[in-house]
Amino acid sequence: MTAPIxxxxxxxPPEAVLEGAGGKQIEGRSLGxxxxxxxxxxxxxxxxxxxxxxxxxxxxxxxxLQSVFGLDPNAFNxxxxxxxxxxxxxxxxxxSWDHPLxxxxxxxxxxxxxxxxxxxxxxxxxxxxxxxxxxxxxxMGVVAGFYGGWVDGVISRMMDTFLAFPLLLFxxxxxxxxxxxxxxxxxxxxxxAVLIFVIGFFSWPYIGRIVRAQTMSLRExxxxxxxxxxxxxxxxxxxxxxxxxxxxxxxxxxxxxxxxNILFEASLSFLGVGxxxxxxxxxGMLSTAVDLYQVDPMFMIIPGMAIFITVxxxxxLGDGLRDALDPRxx
Numbered sequence: 001m002t003a004p005i006x007x008x009x010x011x012x013p014p015e016a017v018l019e020g021a022g023g024k025q026i027e028g029r030s031l032g033x034x035x036x037x038x039x040x041x042x043x044x045x046x047x048x049x050x051x052x053x054x055x056x057x058x059x060x061x062x063x064x065l066q067s068v069f070g071l072d073p074n075a076f077n078x079x080x081x082x083x084x085x086x087x088x089x090x091x092x093x094x095x096s097w098d099h100p101l102x103x104x105x106x107x108x109x110x111x112x113x114x115x116x117x118x119x120x121x122x123x124x125x126x127x128x129x130x131x132x133x134x135x136x137x138x139x140m141g142v143v144a145g146f147y148g149g150w151v152d153g154v155i156s157r158m159m160d161t162f163l164a165f166p167l168l169l170f171x172x173x174x175x176x177x178x179x180x181x182x183x184x185x186x187x188x189x190x191x192x193a194v195l196i197f198v199i200g201f202f203s204w205p206y207i208g209r210i211v212r213a214q215t216m217s218l219r220e221x222x223x224x225x226x227x228x229x230x231x232x233x234x235x236x237x238x239x240x241x242x243x244x245x246x247x248x249x250x251x252x253x254x255x256x257x258x259x260x261n262i263l264f265e266a267s268l269s270f271l272g273v274g275x276x277x278x279x280x281x282x283x284g285m286l287s288t289a290v291d292l293y294q295v296d297p298m299f300m301i302i303p304g305m306a307i308f309i310t311v312x313x314x315x316x317l318g319d320g321l322r323d324a325l326d327p328r329x330x
Contacts, residue, residue, distance in 0.1 A: 035248075038324040045320020051313035059120040066113060073117040073280050077108030086295060093298030104288075105296045115306050117280040122310070125195045126261040132200030134254050137207035142238055142246070144208070145215025152212075159205035168267075171198045175273035188279050195274060199261050207253050214249055218242050248325035255318035259311035266307055282307050 039045060058065065066072065080089055080099070086106045088094030093102030093111070101111040144155035175194060185193055218224065219242065227241050268274030269283030277284065282303045289300035 035324045039320055042320045042323060044316055045323070048313045048316025048320060051309065052317050055119065055310055055313065056123065058116060059123045062116045062120045065116055071110055071113035071116065073109065073113040074278055075109060075113075077103060077110070080108040081106060088296055093296045093302075095298070101302050102296075102298050105292045105299055111285075111299070111302055114280040114285060115282070115303065118275075118282045118285065118303075119306075121192070121275055121279065121281050122262050122265055122307075125192060125199070125265045126258045128192075128196035129198075129200035129203065129261045130254055130257045132196060133203040133257065134207055134250060136201070137204035138211050138243075138246070138250060140204065141208040141211025142215050142242060145212040146219050146234065146238055146242065148216075155208075156212075159208055162202055162205045165202055167198070167202045170202070171195075171264075171268055172271060172273045174198060175268060188275070191275060195265055195268065199264055203257070203261070207250070207257070210249060210253055211246060214246055215242055218245055252318055252322045252325060255314060255321055259314040259318075262307065262311055262314075 080094055080103050081087065082089055088103045088105060088108070090096060090102075094108075095102045099110050099112065101115065103110055104114075140155050140158070144152045175191065175198075224237060224241055227237050232241070265274055266281070266283030266286070269281040270287045272284075272287060274283055275281035285303040286300060286307075289296075289303070293300045
């Protein structure tokens with residue numbers, strides 16, 4: 001027979017089990033902290049986040065920056081333009097210490113000032129339309145995925161209808177017909193409000209489909225059944241149980257939707273039905289540069305690079321958030 005194993009002393013306290021090899025107590029980490037750790041390891045996403053933060057700061061502080069550095073986006077400097085060729089004096093579009101990004105052909109307006117002035121317009125339209133589409137899409141997607149049946153059928157057909165709608169043609173027609181005062185808005189504020197409404201209202205089915213699919217998967221989970229067994233009703237389960245578990249995909253998709261809306265606003269301004277002069281916009285600057293690119297190629301390159309860098313930064317940030325919040329999808 002095998003002799004019984006003798007134990008000496010009392011059993012180890014529970015605290016000892018939680019101690020690591022170095023004698024330090026193991027610290028639990030929340031899901032948010034784990035995601036933040038994953039995100040910090042992705043250097044490309046961190047660079048994208050830094051660029052996005054800088055762009056947001058420039059947009060928010062556009063007016064103070066113009067005052068501090070003496071930048072006027074609508075100031076004409078005819079002395080900086082060759083009267084014969086109508087091209088900026090100097091090399092690379094008139095780049096100098098006083099005008100780091102050069103000046104416009106024909107008018108001599110400072111390009112840096114116009115880029116800063118146009119940044120807040122693009123970000124306001126993109127952020128506002130994204131927020132509108134996210135709110136509508138999340139509500140519709142959660143309701144359709146949770147209740148199913150005829151409710152899901154009606155909302156799904158609505159999504160198909162909106163996805164088949166010619167959004168670009170509708171945006172061009174409604175923006176081109178804006179005149180006078182509508183709902184107390186006029187001029188620039190009216191155009192920004194219409195762009196936010198058109199882009200956001202007709203883009204919600206994209207995020208709605210994603211939220212609907214996630215909700216259909218979550219409604220069969222144990223925590224939902226436990227809530228039902230305790231007497232919880234539909235609205236409580238929707239907003240207290242399901243919605244918190246959908247924050248990660250909603251955040252990721254919203255981050256990826258912002259650059260799409262920036263491109264859409266720039267496209268409308270490029271076609272002349274978005275932000276109207278004299279307000280500066282990146283798409284409007286590209287539209288003006290089409291007829292002048294042979295005179296000054298930098299006038300087209302600089303606003304194009306502004307759009308490119310902004311869209312790329314948001315896409316890198318969105319990809320990094322997706323990998324950090326859902327590592328299985330990587």
